[in-house]
Amino acid sequence: MTALTSARTKRRIAPYLFVAPFVAVFLAFSIYPLIFTARLSFTNWRGFGAAEWVGWDNYTYLLGNAGFWSSLGNSSVLWMLIIPVQLVLALLAAVLLNNSKLRLRGFYRVAFIVPFVTPLVAIAQIWVVVFDQNYGAVNGLLNIIGLPDVGWLTTSEWSKPTLALLFIWKTTGFIVLILLSGLQSIDASVYEAASLDGASPARKLWSMTVPLLRRTIMFAVILQTLAVFQMFAEPFVVTQGGPYGSTTTAGYYLYNHITRADLGTGAANSFLLVIIVMALSLVFVRLLRAKD
């Protein structure tokens, strides 16, 4: 009877012991920072000494602050410049790379992923030189065909498209990989049946591939939405958020509070950002479900 009880107890405890390491790490690196940040967002703590409770002050300051809304606006514009273009490019590339008749397929797959694994700082240095207003290669090419110089990184009008281009160039390879994995899960017989019905490649792409990849595409959109709204490294190394804050993304704006040791406002800003990004993700998930 005692042995039976002991075995039963062990069986009951075992699952908890198995998940304990994860729970410990989750508590230490997710729950604790979350609660700490929540508490911090209601204080004016600057890193040293005692923190003063300021209630909702940090939130009301941010919600009434033009800089906060401008950073969200910048991220939204970047989202619109990046996501549609990137999806189309990645889809076309993935379809091509999925074609078993394509020669040097392995080479192209590696080539697409190289920008993604190249350190951003190295790329940024090249970007700054190539897009220099007076001596950059891009304006050099424009001049050859009779077009005037463009202030790619020095004017508010062009800084966002230039940054979007950098982001697209750097991360499209990753989206291609995601879509490629989705494509490879589609049964080849579906395409064979369509071919027998006389469907053209364009028709197959639009009427079969895209609908069958809808979940994968939505997953990519959610991932990239998170990445665009949290985008920090690109503006940090290329434009430092300028000119005139035109490339200060939501993530970069948050960082500004941290560098000024305004940790309470930074914490409040990060919570607002979490709410916005979660809301956007929920919208996409809803859209996905509605189609199902």
Next chain:
Amino acid sequence: MQQHQPRRPAPIRRVLVLGLAASLVLGVTACGPSINEPSADADGARLQAPSDKSPSGEITIWDRSGDLFEVFDAAIADFNEVYPDITVNHEAVDIDAKLQNTLITGTDVPDGVFLDDAKVAGLADSLWDVSDVLAPYVDDIAEQKIDVNSINGGVYGVPYDSNPGLLYYNAAALEAAGVDPTQIETYDDLLEAAREYQAAVPGSQPIHLEQSAYLGQLQLEMYASQLGTSVADAEGELRLDSPEYEQILTFLDTVQKDGLGTRAEYLNPTDIAQLESGSQVFYPWAIWFSFATQQLLPETAGDWRAMPLPAWEDGGAQSGAMGGSSFVLPRDGENSELAWLFYEFLMFDEAGYTAVWGPNDVYPAGLNTSIPSYGPAADPAAPLFGPVPELGNQDLWAVATAASSEIPPAVPTPSWWAGAVDYLGNNLQRMLDGEMTPQEVLKTSSTDITSNLIDRQ
């Protein structure tokens, strides 16, 4: 056939789990900063020199990576000749990224750190007040350097260098165009010289206009320092909307509107090309621009010279401070008093400052991108670095020490200075784009800095 239903947790177990979770949450929230307690009293934190005659121990010193790290690293051997029992762990660190977090967490805090003067005030709560240890030297240190490190009567940094603003000019290009730079005594003269040069070299854009918001603001503060003012007064009150700033901005606006300026970021490809082509021939900047003449301008090396800045009015100061650094000693460092001995040696001992600014492996002719802020080390008659070949063998030491003595007294740099770049730095660029007038820059920036930075301190 019996179906297995998923077992629901018993009420008692559920209560236990919820209780455990609640305890965890409460326990976790107890960690972190205390709320509504009196803040740490910085007044009692005055560093004292060690009384031991043969001090011993280990110190960790943080410096930026690069040439200065190599220079300080080489000086450690000289330090150990005086203090053989102190081991220096010299680390190259991204100080801007790491120091604040390290001070907040209090983990692995270094004993001494190289820091921009503009950042000292923001971290003063966690630094030693070095007033007492500096007392024997303070009368011989450039007043401006003590001023920028002073907060509420304490001094929180050991002054390192002095960075006088100078007017670098392309002597060969000016001579070819028939422009005599020795006639430039005021900024009006500079405008006139630029017009003359442009008339002789059509299409040229003689005067540098900084396009980086941060460096543009730093240069603006150099001009303001010349006029004895700065963005905030000794009490930290904003004083931007003033006749002095309006005078400076009007000058910059004139340079831009009259087409006399090269608008470029400091030493970016456009800037370098304009300097090398002879289009941009006047560069009002800190002494550290000498680095560019030595390493980035091979085409015009030897053509450049330096002179004191023009004055804003006849007889006015001919230099202002632009940038500068100091050494700070975190209170949580294990051997701060030994780190003080290290800095005392480097800055105030002849063997130390000679090792830093004199000829060394990194700078064979000596470190000529700054001069010491300690008077006896910056003796015009006893240069630590030699003539600079890229400046036509000009005695930059003599020019810089003379200019340094012209810098008016200053006040502490407010902790929000770097944050002001989002407002003042950006608005300055908007003015150069023709979108704002000087008056609008001052009024808008004052309002924004007050509501977004000062009121939120």
